[in-house]
Amino acid sequence: MKDPCSAPGELLQALAAHVAESARDTLRLSSELAEAHGNEVAMHMAAVWGGQVLYIPKGVHMQASKLHLQIFDEWTGHNQREIAMKHNLSVQFVYKVVKRMRLAVIARNQGDLFASDDGQ
Template sequence: MKAPCSAPGELLQTLADHVAQSAKETLDISPELAEAHGNEVAMLMANVWGGQVLYMPKGIHLQASKLHQQIFDEWTGRNQRELAMKHNLSLAFVYKVVKRMRLAIIARNQGDLFASFEEDDEE
């Protein structure tokens, strides 16, 4: 991993390099196409956030949500202990993740029971 960027254009070049490397590895495209893609993404970010001071989070929430989804996908209803051991987590944490994921799915699928009443009140 590179050290933090110091020169003004170094951030965009580092971003372009990382995107190009990722594109080569995950999309199996030519180095030239990957480099062009990296440069395009870097220029898009420059157009979107150029001139602003911004803080780049470490992506912990994104990593956690991927882990939570993986745990839920691997869950069979009876393998919490195995999942805890596999992911080096406590059994209680695995139960908590499964419960949260199940509640999120129920909430997404159920919808708002009072939406039609609120619409009638506005008329």
């Protein structure tokens, strides 16, 4: 694969191509629509982020969040061992994820007890 930063503009071209490929594969768009969508996304990124030094993380946290949601969705209260085996994780890690996700759900549902009603 060619280095996407080897010449000005190639990063946007690569982005447009990747978005178009994804649109064809996941959204089942025609090649023409997918290419137009890819170009539109690339131009939007250029308008928003153009001229700036940009660091793009590898998405580890996003992937972890998806895994955590999947673990929590699969959890029935007594199947930690099966979940751990399915995802090649330790049982302790599954317990940790379930605990963290349960606390997040409680916090979301409970809200802030000290927030005023008038928005201040």
